Amino acid sequence: MDSSTELDHPAVHALAGPHHDLGTARGRVARYRASVAPFAALPADASAADWEDLGSLAGDEAVALFGVPFDVPDNWETLEEIDAVQMVAPRRFGLEPTDATRDSVARLSLDDSDAMLDLAEQTHPGPFATETALMGAYYGVWEEGELVAMAGERLTTPSWAEISAVCTRESHRGRGLATRLMAAVAAGSWAQDRTPFLHVVATNVTAIQLYVHLGFTVRTGENRVQVVRRREDGRG
Structure with missing residues (x-):
């Protein structure tokens, strides 16, 4: 099977594979712990029974469907x-780090979660919770004891690893920190025999242009994040 099909519903393949211990499952449905990510996984041919199982896992919480x-x-x-x-990243992206990348980029851990959450709250790179860093390798740039930029892996399938949480404090933008961090994340993904990919909001033309400049190619523009919640009265 073409491994690119994993990208049609990456949360499905992540929670059934590398991230199975980061969530809970019921039948053909799974979801991440809320402390990790808001994403849930439904099969592409989701039935009424699958939606019922998702309701059992989600309760009254909203979940995000990705793909x-x-x-x-x-x-x-x-x-x-x-x-x-x-x-999708070009083959050589991240495999030739510069001296500046090696000198300034540090591996992050859950011990840095407070600093990571603070940066995410300031920059809004997408969903980020107390245990999001468990999804993969995260890297950051520290200056004068402050985390000023970071990036890491989010949805990780057997063959692919998503570059996510790419963010830089406004005071430190324009220095190429995001590109350095993306390269560090990509290098780690290649080392695990996974191809780096990413998602960007379709209206964020500036970011898309940057990624194209870095050599990324568009696989599809038909992915969507759908934030859903079961109705309290159970009726339409």
Whole structure:
């Protein structure tokens, strides 16, 4: 099977594979612990029974579905929809780090979670929780004891690793820190025999142009984040 099909519903392949211990499952459905990520995994041919299982796992919490859009049943409500462009890294990206990259980039851990959460709150790179760093390798740049930029791995499937949480404090932008960090994340992904990929909001033209400049290619513009919640009354 073409491994690129994992990217149609990456959360499905992540939670069934490398991230199985970061979530819970019921039948054909799974979700990450809320402290890790808001994402849930439904099979592409999700049935009414699968949606019921998702409801059992989610309770009254909202969850995010990531990938090819689903038809949401009437007894669920859609809280938000975000169209995303999915892009794949060029083969050499991150494999030739510069001296500046080696000197300034540090590996992060859960011990740095407070600093990571603070940076995420300041820059809004996407969902980030207390245990998000368990999803993969995270790297950051520290200056004068402050974490000023970071990036890491999010959805990780058997063959692919998503570059995510790419963010830099406004006071430190324009210095290429994001590119250095993305390269560090990519190098680690290649070392695990996984191809780096990423998602970017379809309206973020500036970011898309940057990634194209770095050699990333668009795989699809048809991915979507659907934030859904089961209706309290269970009716449409």
